[in-house]
Amino acid sequence: MEKLVLIDGHSILNRAFYGVPNLTNSEGLHTNAVYGFLNILFKVLDEEKADYLAVAFDLKAPTFRHKMFDAYKGTRKPMPEELHEQVPLMKEVLTAMGVPILTKEGYEADDILGTIAKREQKDGYEVTILSGDRDLLQLSDTHIRICLPKTSRGTTEVHNYYPEDVIREYQVTPEQFIEVKALMGDQSDNIPGVPSIGEKTATSLIVQYQNLENIYTHLDEVKPPRAKKALEEHRDLAELSLKLARICVDAPIEFSMADAKLENLYTPEAYEYMKRLEFKSIAARFGEGIRNESGPEKQFVLVEDFSEADALFEKAKKEDHIGMELLAENGSVTALALSFEETGSYIFPVGGFMTESYIAGKYEELCRTGHAWVLDLKHSLPFAKLSYGDTVYDAGVAAYLLNPLKDTYGYDDIARDVLGMTVPSRADLIKKMSYKDACAKEQDNFTRMAGLMAYTAFAAGKPLSERLAAEGMEDLYRNIELPLIYTLFHMEDEGIAVRREELTAYGGKLKKQIAVLEKEIWEMTGQEFNINSPKQLGEILFEKMQIKGGKKTKTGYSTAADVLEKLAPDYPVIRKILDYRQYTKLNSTYADGLGTYIKEDGRIHSRFNQTITATGRISSTEPNLQNIPIRMELGREIRKVFVPRDGFLFLDADYSQIELRVLAHMSGDERLIEAYKTAQDIHAITASQVFHIPLNEVTPLQRRNAKAVNFGIVYGISAFGLSEDLSISRKEAMEYIERYFETYPQVKSFLDSLVAHAKEQGYVTTMFGRRRPVPELKSSNFxxxxxxxxxxxxxxxxxxxxxxxxxxxxxVDERLRRENLRSRLILQVHDELLIETAEDEKETVMKILSEEMHHAASLKVELEIDMHGGKNWFEAK
DNA sequence: GCGCTCACG
DNA sequence: ACGTACGTGAGCGCG
Known part of the structure; x- marks a missing residue:
């Protein structure tokens, strides 16, 4: 029997839109719904072996149901713009694939599906209807199967319904399903139903009386009385609803099975669409590059014989392009994976004559060839003596530069985004096992993962290089990001010494005070509760104590510091709560928190991440050493526990207002540049120029306001934001901004040009060519x-x-090493570098820091730095 | 796992 | 009318 697959277009598109995370291509087109639709389509086609395919869509025009009932809404709920714009796109894609699109004025997609399904069933076809709408179950028949995709725990399963399945799940036949819907109504379709009859009552009534007509024949016996009364009063509604709910199966639709005959979806036109929409994995199905399913399987060969291994390494050295990954973690090497041909990879597990140091040594040698791509170079550096001068290409960092907005840059992500391959991830293959455990217990999966890693590094290398070059980021990649990998590794490796006893003592002091404050707060509020629970705290303050503060968050009252700060003068307990917050924050995050990271060498080795931020900054984790307190005196004390090793001191250098200077340079604003050339205090001179007053007459308040405006400019100014920050009206904030832009007109035109560029190109760039896509600019949401x-x-x-x-x-790092100094760069905090400096190298290091930071870039204003020394981090700031 | 809060630049 | 300043990470409470 030949098979016909019919798809409810809007319904599946809608499901896909809400099920697939936001996607935009580089033109800024939203594509997630189309992407999800195509994935569902291909999945069903793969499973069904369909012979015919057609997709039905609703039209905007009113349908016969509107003629019956004015308030009828049909299935078209208001659609977000991001989805709306994908409807015509979806139709174009389907047309390009040769799939007929069925529409009929005056009818909904349901009616088209119903009509054709019943008609073709009669003609002897097996019909499958794919929809996200349960209402379609009424069409289920001997040879009509309804498929509803259902998502549970992240995975989508398709549930199939023949009539017996409908009965099993809903106790009623497909035909009776209409009657149930008529009784209970449907909010989204605005089918009125009978008031006060819900799904349960409706189902039991239909189970008992089969249909509406029969219910009214036996109305006297109907129970419960509530339902009886409602049915009595609303007979007209019930009968109208029955007509509205019934899908039309004899609509005047011309449809020829010949048009729906499935021949070749993979047309060149459709392929062009897949490329344009940047659906790599779908484009790959169309025949270019590596195929997901139909292509040749990669061979992942386990090599355990020493001489075979050695021969392969020698062969790899002669290649001009290789991919590798050293599978090493927790201080030990488990295997090396190597790929230098399209057919697959070789995996060399540690064992026998192939010792850890042999494997790591071979990795190192191959890295030194200068034509190796790896997935994560920094991760492998503890096992390989590589440094500046060894050019090893890092695929993760390359992928980050090409799109810094992603969360992860694993081999599976790169395989998908660059190669159009869908491959199982590390988690898919070895769950949460370590490499060591996986290699021992799940060798097949481990081998496959390792092989995929090396192959991905190998195959993605060239396309990544080409894209970086095409987007003007070759220099950024080669001269900044790649060398930085070594710098960051050195910092991680070096770590920073922390005095554990002092940290514990500091924590003890905090804990004592926390206990005191807790007691006082409980007494003052007359209740023991968890002060750290915003929920409990909000209820006590704003309900029990009747403090007016109003709701602010989705979940309840806001108890954030800025809210409480306003209330503190009137309620003594609020000050205590703010103090309590400060103490507990310092205790849990810093005193206790940092303590757990001190290693046996007495040092904390934080990780510096290179592929996290959208802007190009680095981030620090486990622990975060970029947010150690400094603004409040009590918190600042904690910096005293960070100390240099014996015979060393800390030198801390930070750029003075680097972002404002960058703004002055990039905008080319002459007055701002001039301001930097003449004045020491940029915020004061801003106030002087903006408010037209002599510099020496600028009041502290005026300076503070100017400083806030300067910050605002850097953040992408908004009157609202500035007004909040300064606690002034939006009108006043607006005036400040206007005055600022009058004073520095080129800053204004520069910022405008950035937005215009972003709107046209979809991204913005830094001075060094780093890109950040800005898909939000396409949003319909203000x-x-x-x-x-x-x-x-x-x-x-x-x-x-x-x-x-x-x-x-x-x-700085390179010079310290090249000049054989013992001093080391150990931390970076966005505009600040901390160096652990040998006492006898102090002057040299000061000179290096000063020179290298100053000359890192040549701007129209000088890059000035402030430098301090000390015997701990507190003193060095 | 997410929202809130708060530490930093 | 909408309801925010930009970029991060960690700990806690809660469902």
């Missing part, structure tokens, strides 16, 4: 679009500053 505008203004500034300090870091 808030999101405004966010996009601020991002377009901020990212080039923040990103350029990040580029500059990265250059400085590399040069």
């Amino acid at each position: 808030m999101q679009r405004s966010f996009g505008e601020r991002v377009a203004m901020n990212s080039p500034i923040q990103g350029t500053a990040a580029d500059i300090i990265k250059i400085a870091m590399i040069r």
